[in-house]
Amino acid sequence: MAPRIRSEGIVAGFSLIGLGLLWMLSNLGWLDLLTSVRRWWPLVLVVWGAAELLNTWTVRNRREVSK
Amino acid sequence: VKAGKLLVLVLVLSFGAAIETAWSLREKFGLGPLGWHVLGGRFRGPSFTFEDEETHELKGGGTVEVDNAFGAVTMVPGSAGEVKVKLRKVVYLSPESEARQFASGIHLYASPVGGGLRLSTNREEAGRDRYVGFETHLEIALPAGTPVKVRNEHGRVEVHDVGRAELSNSFEPIEVKGVDGDAVLQGRHGNLSVSGVRGALTVTARHGNLELQDVDGRSEVQLEHGNLKASRTGPLLVTLSHGDVEARTVRGDLEVRGEHAGVDAEEVSGRAQVATSFRDVRLAKVDGATRVKAKHGKVQASDVKGETVVTSEFDGVTLARIAGPVDVTVTHGGLQAEDLAAGARVKSSGDEVILDRFSGAIDVDAQRGGVDLRPAGALTQPMEVKAVHGGIRLAVPDGSRFQFEAAARHGELDVNVPGLAVMLSERSRVTGSMGGGGNLVRLTTEHGDVNVSAGASVAAKTP
Numbered sequence: 001m002a003p004r005i006r007s008e009g010i011v012a013g014f015s016l017i018g019l020g021l022l023w024m025l026s027n028l029g030w031l032d033l034l035t036s037v038r039r040w041w042p043l044v045l046v047v048w049g050a051a052e053l054l055n056t057w058t059v060r061n062r063r064e065v066s067k
Numbered sequence: 068v069k070a071g072k073l074l075v076l077v078l079v080l081s082f083g084a085a086i087e088t089a090w091s092l093r094e095k096f097g098l099g100p101l102g103w104h105v106l107g108g109r110f111r112g113p114s115f116t117f118e119d120e121e122t123h124e125l126k127g128g129g130t131v132e133v134d135n136a137f138g139a140v141t142m143v144p145g146s147a148g149e150v151k152v153k154l155r156k157v158v159y160l161s162p163e164s165e166a167r168q169f170a171s172g173i174h175l176y177a178s179p180v181g182g183g184l185r186l187s188t189n190r191e192e193a194g195r196d197r198y199v200g201f202e203t204h205l206e207i208a209l210p211a212g213t214p215v216k217v218r219n220e221h222g223r224v225e226v227h228d229v230g231r232a233e234l235s236n237s238f239e240p241i242e243v244k245g246v247d248g249d250a251v252l253q254g255r256h257g258n259l260s261v262s263g264v265r266g267a268l269t270v271t272a273r274h275g276n277l278e279l280q281d282v283d284g285r286s287e288v289q290l291e292h293g294n295l296k297a298s299r300t301g302p303l304l305v306t307l308s309h310g311d312v313e314a315r316t317v318r319g320d321l322e323v324r325g326e327h328a329g330v331d332a333e334e335v336s337g338r339a340q341v342a343t344s345f346r347d348v349r350l351a352k353v354d355g356a357t358r359v360k361a362k363h364g365k366v367q368a369s370d371v372k373g374e375t376v377v378t379s380e381f382d383g384v385t386l387a388r389i390a391g392p393v394d395v396t397v398t399h400g401g402l403q404a405e406d407l408a409a410g411a412r413v414k415s416s417g418d419e420v421i422l423d424r425f426s427g428a429i430d431v432d433a434q435r436g437g438v439d440l441r442p443a444g445a446l447t448q449p450m451e452v453k454a455v456h457g458g459i460r461l462a463v464p465d466g467s468r469f470q471f472e473a474a475a476r477h478g479e480l481d482v483n484v485p486g487l488a489v490m491l492s493e494r495s496r497v498t499g500s501m502g503g504g505g506n507l508v509r510l511t512t513e514h515g516d517v518n519v520s521a522g523a524s525v526a527a528k529t530p
Contacts, residue, residue, distance in 0.1 A: 048079070
């Protein structure tokens with residue numbers, strides 16, 4: 001049986017990667033950190049929601065197969 | 068809903084709220100840059116341009132010095148005895164009335180110094196009270212042949228037809244066309260282009276490419292993290308790391324001291340001396356002696372008139388049309404050479420040694436790899452070939468004259484040359500003479516075969 005995906009783990013991972021990238025680009029002088037983070041932070045909620053949906057469907061399918 | 072999830076949700080929302088608050092504060096209360104921002108070392112955003120123009124006398128014919136930042140400096144030939152300066156102020160502020168007011172506080176400073184003139188702006192004072200982005204571009208017309216000195220940052224420097232040039236710049240390119248005397252350039256994070264220098268040239272650059280053209284005097288280049296492209300220069304000394312050198316038509320000696328640097332040079336009228344690592348070396352049409360020391364990179368040399376000395380590690384050596392004597396030491400690599408006119412001394416390990424169409428005395432010591440020898444004409448010069456783990460093949464052209472000795476301790480001997488008078492023939496050793504004898508040709512291998520056969524004579528091509 002495949003292990004269940006922890007959606008909050010995915011969210012935390014992607015958020016850290018995104019924040020790190022933006023911060024690095026800001027340090028390189030390629031963008032304004034505050035403006036970029038302010039523009040893109042709601043994406044965290046979108047990714048989390050998508051991960052939750054995927055999780056729910058996966059669990060439901062698994063239950064139907066086991067019946 | 069699990070507590071962990073709730074905690075992450077609260078953290079994400081708190082983070083978002085903090086960012087939104089910070090952004091609102093910056094927008095409403097002017098905390099930080101408003102109408103402009105810096106992107107790639109340049110101001111961006113809505114801007115307005117204003118210009119001032121001044122003319123100053125230049126009586127003594129002294130140096131014109133310029134200090135600037137965040138703006139280009141352009142120097143072009145103008146009228147004799149005067150320096151005309153146009154200050155272009157680009158202010159990143161809205162509306163235009165506020166930008167104009169701010170620009171009115173930016174001035175040009177011009178002060179006579181030792182028969183010359185020093186030009187700068189009050190940009191430090193102007194930007195002290197208010198956090199506004201602005202650029203100060205200086206367009207200067209000055210008498211042709213005037214010595215100049217420019218220090219700039221974050222702005223292009225362009226200089227045409229001056230007497231002597233001392234230029235330094237960061238984060239933008241430097242372009243120089245026409246210098247009557249010497250030129251000294253320092254660049255960081257920007258490309259440099261230099262052409263038409265009659266005197267000596269000294270360049271120190273980091274993180275940028277350098278292009279040189281038509282430099283009459285000696286050029287000394289120190290470059291890091293950038294490529295050098297040079298053509299029609301005088302003697303050229305390059306110290307380079309993490310970049311490549313491409314040189315065409317060097318009138319004098321070429322010397323490259325490189326690390327992680329590739330070298331590609333053609334038409335060198337003097338000597339060529341190269342030491343580098345981790346990239347390839349190619350030298351062609353060198354009139355003087357050639358010395359190459361390379362690690363982890365291929366070495367190629369062709370059409371060399373002088374002596375050629377190559378030391379290579381971890382890659383092979385290829386030589387073609389070498390008029391002078393050849394001395395090659397190659398570790399963990401082999402040698403492939405053709406048209407060697409004045410003999411060769413070769414010490415190799417790791418791969419084959421192939422000498423095609425050679426003349427002169429030959430001395431080969433091959434540790435791991437065979438040796439293949441095809442002379443250009445009748446064999447009359449001494450030859451000493453030793454191999455440890457590999458065979459030896461020799462083609463003997465008509466008209467050859469030599470004493471002969473061959474030994475294969477743990478291999479086979481196959482000597483089949485019409486006209487070779489055999490004096491001693493044992494399982495692992497053969498001696499004899501050809502054409503009445505002459506210099507000694509000795510072929511010895513430990514673990515390999517020796518194969519000597521008649522071969523056609525092929526005239527060597529000389530550079």
